[in-house]
Amino acid sequence: MIIGLIRHGKTEWNALGRIQGQTDIPLNEEGKRQAEALALRLSGEERRWDAIVSSDLRRAADTASIIAARLGIPHLPSDTRLRERFFGEVEGTTEEERLHRWGPDWRMADAGQESDESVQARGLAFVEEWRAKGAGTRLLVVSHGSFLAQLLRVMCDCLDDGHLVNMSFSVLQYEAEAKRWNPVLHNCTNHLKQLALKS
Numbered sequence: 001m002i003i004g005l006i007r008h009g010k011t012e013w014n015a016l017g018r019i020q021g022q023t024d025i026p027l028n029e030e031g032k033r034q035a036e037a038l039a040l041r042l043s044g045e046e047r048r049w050d051a052i053v054s055s056d057l058r059r060a061a062d063t064a065s066i067i068a069a070r071l072g073i074p075h076l077p078s079d080t081r082l083r084e085r086f087f088g089e090v091e092g093t094t095e096e097e098r099l100h101r102w103g104p105d106w107r108m109a110d111a112g113q114e115s116d117e118s119v120q121a122r123g124l125a126f127v128e129e130w131r132a133k134g135a136g137t138r139l140l141v142v143s144h145g146s147f148l149a150q151l152l153r154v155m156c157d158c159l160d161d162g163h164l165v166n167m168s169f170s171v172l173q174y175e176a177e178a179k180r181w182n183p184v185l186h187n188c189t190n191h192l193k194q195l196a197l198k199s
Helices: 012-016 029-043 058-071 095-102 116-133 145-155 190-198
Strands: 002-007 051-054 138-143 169-175 180-188
Touching: 002 145, 029 058, 029 190, 051 058, 058 138, 116 145, 138 145, 145 169
Parallel strands: 002 138, 051 138
Antiparallel strands: 002 169, 169 180
């Protein structure tokens, strides 16, 4: 199985530095252009994808719709296990507000956010279900930054733990004999370079 992990395109809250979590914020115009850029890139590559699935939050679902339309592949029903981490009281806050309220270690504050273990468990449950369905599947998955960071951490421990930017693209392939996921591509944003040149 080959899985392509995509972080959704940009939103207004991304631009403002607001934590979105499971708050349902739509793509902004830049986010739509970012999704089109990745779709164009994928349409020109040799690898062909079988289908795309996303979280049910609009920013991920709309990103997936744009890619599915360009590639002519099925956009499967959304899966709530792909939702972003629930951030509790932190959702909707800017960096300045977080620092003021909880200090520089705000990620460790008890503000009702979902644990790493919970995020990892639902992510792995999704991946393992799909892996069991068919060894040859090539699946694109559109999700969210914190969720994908946790999923990548448990799928492949050799990857760097850097920030996953909007519309980043990672590819992992399952090696059945070794029973492990191997990275093919990680946190790639080459498709966004054309947008930067146009702006």
